[in-house]
């Protein structure tokens with residue numbers, strides 16, 4: 228019997244057995260940031276251990292940096308302490324870091340691929356759940372906790388058990404303005420936020436093959452929101468072209484050897500998945516979440532569902548509670564819904580393609596009165612490119628704030644927050660209660676949908692009318 | 696052999712999909728220490744806007760003060776990977792969580808902190824909530840025999856991964872047990888360098 232891509236990567240990283248069900252796996256790349264690493268470094272020190280492979284460890288500052296000013300203390304005293312702790316831990320252990328003085332600094336899941344640190348076939352971990360993003364390169368990438376960060380620092384390994392495999396087949400052509408974000412939300416709407424629990428999901432099909440690396444990253448980024456341990460896309464020529472000549476990608480004679488190895492990284496045709504789902508790309512319309520979980524999502528033109536329409540009792544209760552929190556009523560149309568804040572950014576949608584898509588919708592128009600809109604590029608590289616392409620000018624002329632790279636309003640750990648009761652069209656990945664600020668009402672959308680909402684002051688269907 | 700992992704009061708949290716942003720909101724994540732998170736647990740639910748306890752939230756009910764076993768529903772701990780979530784639960788006093796299912800990362804984080812997470816069928820979870828509805832419950836969790844003991848000889852069994860059971864019973868050091876494979880790690884590194892030299 229053939230193997231799935233996940234099984235191939237897993238097997239090739241087994242260092243040894245811990246017991247019958249648990250293997251010790253080798254980690255090829257460990258990405259760290261300021262929020263989930265300080266306790267790991269202090270634990271390491273306390274136990275008299277050291278970092279085993281500084282050459283496979285890489286740090287950035289992103290979660291609580293200010294995006295208004297590139298200064299350590301701009302986001303407050305406790306954030307400064309945490310950023311300083313990361314800087315000190317990296318200096319002490321000689322771990323490379325993209326700090327605020329580095330022009331390429333950015334969100335950990337944006338900079339990994341940009342720096343060529345993310346490569347097919349690797350096992351990549353980071354103390355952040357959206358590490359699933361790197362699966363777009365055919366790497367097995369997943370989020371870990373701080374105890375595990377400490378474990379990886381000390382041993383460059385992690386005990387793991389084999390997950391089940393889920394195949395998500397997506398075929399067909401996406402409509403204009405329908406993006407990977409809409410695909411991701413539609414898949415989560417279908418499977419539910421716990422639908423992927425215990426699984427590693429592999430996305431395949433001609434829709435995926437036709438996607439850019441940026442789009443693939445958006446899709447894999449959101450796989451954690453369906454509860455999957457990781458998302459995976461087999462590497463192909465699009466992947467190799469992206470990686471060629473990136474700073475940390477294989478160079479010289481190593482390049483052809485690496486490519487030939489990477490070409491072996493796909494699921495065998497006779498591989499058996501534990502579960503398979505099929506999605507028709509042509510059926511997907513622009514998606515907007517209406518509730519407080521990414522699975523509470525509808526096409527922009529569909530009325531907000533009534534709690535009674537859910538057969539499952541717990542879904543019914545969750546819907547009623549979500550409608551109350553979101554200040555919505557059943558049957559209401561989101562296209563009648565005023566927005567107060569628009570956030571374009573986060574590791575889901577802050578790459579150059581996302582900013583291009585958003586800018587293309589603006590096209591000389593201006594942000595609606597009363598709407599606060601901001602664009603936070605994912606990294607210094609994205610920011611410079613957007614400025615060179617004139618995208619920054621389009622955003623600024625339309626009335627968007629143009630910020631420095633960081634996580635920003637995705638989780639509001641810095642000073643970028645949505646106020647209680649405010650409605651936000653956000654390109655991030657979580658619409659949980661309070662995620663963007665206490666009482667904040669988050670609607671997850673694609674960058675083009677967010678930009679259009681900023682202009683119109685409410686949600687619009689960008690596949691129709693003047694927008695199309 | 697019987698070994699009581701935990702005996703204590705049960706607090707029923709009747710919710711699905713409780714995410715780690717709810718368990719501990721982001722404003723408490725800037726700490727560089729591992730302690731001091733008990734107050735932050737379920738902060739947005741436990742307190743009304745001005746820091747006054749929310750008397751409608753189950754954790755604040757007088758009959759559940761001092762609870763050490765948390766009973767909840769499906770997909771508990773979903774969302775962010777923050778280990779601050781199990782730290783907050785544990786520091787508040789919860790050593791055992793019983794649920795229909797848990798998110799992967801949260802599950803691992805909790806086990807790595809020596810907490811016991813028990814997964815039961817929806818039907819059994821329902822039965823446990825029914826028990827709680829009758830009044831405050833004191834249960835014992837026997838890890839060796841894998842049973843929740845309700846008193847009066849009533850019990851409910853649970854299954855658990857044998858590795859995790861062993862780790863919780865023996866208190867094995869997480870990193871230390873992997874370090875015992877030190878020779879294998881070095882051998883793997885040599886083999887990896889020969890096979891995929893560009894990885895270093």
Ligand code: SF4
Nearest residue numbers: 357573574634637638
């Ligand atoms: S952008 Fe948001 S989801 Fe992504 S790493 Fe930062 S906080 Fe996490």
